[in-house]
Amino acid sequence: MRAIVHENENGLDGLTVKDMSVKQVTGKEVRIQIHTAGMNRRDLAVVTKRHTAEDPPLIPGSDASGIVEAVGEQVTKFQPGDEVVVNPGLGWQRKSAAPPQGFEIVGLPDDGTFAEYYTCTEDHVERKPEYLSFEEAGVLPLAALTAYRALFTRGNLKADQTVMLPGIGSGVLTFCLKFAKAIGARVIVTSRSTEKQKEALKLGADVTLSTEEDWNNSLSSENVDLLIESIGNATFNKSLDIVRKGGTIVTFGSTTEDEVKLNIRQFFYGQYNLLGSTMGSAEEFREMLHFVTEHHIRPQLDKTFSIDEYLQAFEYIRDSKNFGKIGFKIV
Template sequence: MRAIVHENLDGIEGLKVKEVHEPGLKQNEVKVLVKTAGMNRRDVAVVEKRHKGEDPALIPGSDASGIVVETGDQVTRFTIGDEVVINPGLGWIENSEAPPRGFEIVGLPDDGTFAEYYACSEEHLETKPEHLNFEEAGVLSLAALTAYRALFTRGKLQKDQTVMLPGIGSGVLIFALKFAKAIGARVVVTSRSGTKREKALELGADVAIETNSDWKESLSGESIDLLLESIGEATFQKSLEVIRKGGTIVTFGATTNDEVKINIREFFYGQYNLLGSTMGSAEEFKAMLHFITQHNIKPELDRTFTLDQHIEAFEYVRNSRNFGKIGFLINE
């Protein structure tokens, strides 16, 4: 089968398309013919942090949709021909405060979805929502699950609250925007890009401000109940300044420096909540799929690439050119 493989050279330059063996199948596993494989910023981070002199060849990729083409003897949930989506979280089945020991994400350390076939245990597959085509379903899972847990499990967003999404444009934040509007919450977004601010308003955002502006001034004193922080050092202090006393920041990433400084006295006097969040359990994955079906929510699909356009795709995401999700069309 053809696959995007990372080996020999550091960074994006180490990617190439080559013929590799199809994955084998254990008794509890399902083999999926991949139709579309979604790309995430994590995929860029994976190939940029590996050292090819030490690490074995790897097929990256965490998201995919496709058709079941083979099942192991012990598989009971799926049959050949079923249309499915892959849960990118491995080893986290039941809801819990944090991932259990052994939790991993598809695409590192084991091979991922940027290939013509992918195999996994049946408990890490779900039926494709009927209202989504393969392209939409293939770019859904990681970003939508991350947004769902950050907003609802960790952030406990309610319909009468205001949520702020700094740096709108990523797949996670656009899902968060759509999820929040689906329950009737007020949404504030920021972006350095005027085009992205306009697109966010078209999707239902109530307020869109420039990321480099004075947020307190731009919001005219409006306080924020919940803020999803994924930028890190560059915006963290500004985030604290606009959260209402007793409000919550949920962080799930850092596109700028990981380390931040806070005035701890101001923090505890403000009674703020700072919560971490990562992906979600299989139970949350099922709940998220039910939620998007109930509210007829679809991913914002920016564009698609072929496997042979892999370098262009990785550079596109690395340079944050996307508004929403991108994917690889593998078996059309």
């Protein structure tokens, strides 16, 4: 099978397309013929941080939609021809306060979905929502699951609350925007790009502003209950300063420096809540699929690339050109 493979060199220079062997299925395994494999910023982090001198060739990728091509003799949930999506989480079945020991994400350390076929056990696969195209379903899993847990499991967002999303444009935050509006919450977004601000308004954002402006001055009449923080050091203290007293920050990522300086006295006098969030469990994955189906939510699909356009795709997400999700159309 053809696959995007990372080997020999660190970073994007180590990427190539080559033929890889197709794994035979046994037991509870299913083999999926991939239609669309969604791309996430995690994939960029994987290829830029691997020490390839010691590591074997790796197929990146965590998201996928496709058709079940073969099943092992113990499989009971699926049969060949079923349309499915891949759950990008491995080893986290039930909803819990934190992932269990041994939790992994598809695409590292084992091979992922940027290939013509992907094989996994049946408990890491769910049926594709019928109303979604393969392209839409293929870019759904990781970002939508991350958004769902951050907003609802961790952030406990309610319809009468206001959520703020600094740095709108990523797959996760566009899902956060759509999910929050689906339950009737008020949404404030920021971006350095005026075009991304305009796109956010089209999706239902109530207020948009520049990430670089004075948020307190611009939002003096707003009451931010929940803020989803994914930028890191560049915005963290602005985020803390804009959330109402007793409000909550949920952080799931850091596109700038990981380490932040915190005024602990300001924090405890403000009675703030700071929560971490990492993707989600298989139980939450099923909840998310039910939620998007109930509200007929579609991913914000920016662009798809062919498997041979791998370098353009990695550069596109590296340079934050996307508004929403991108992916590889394999079939």
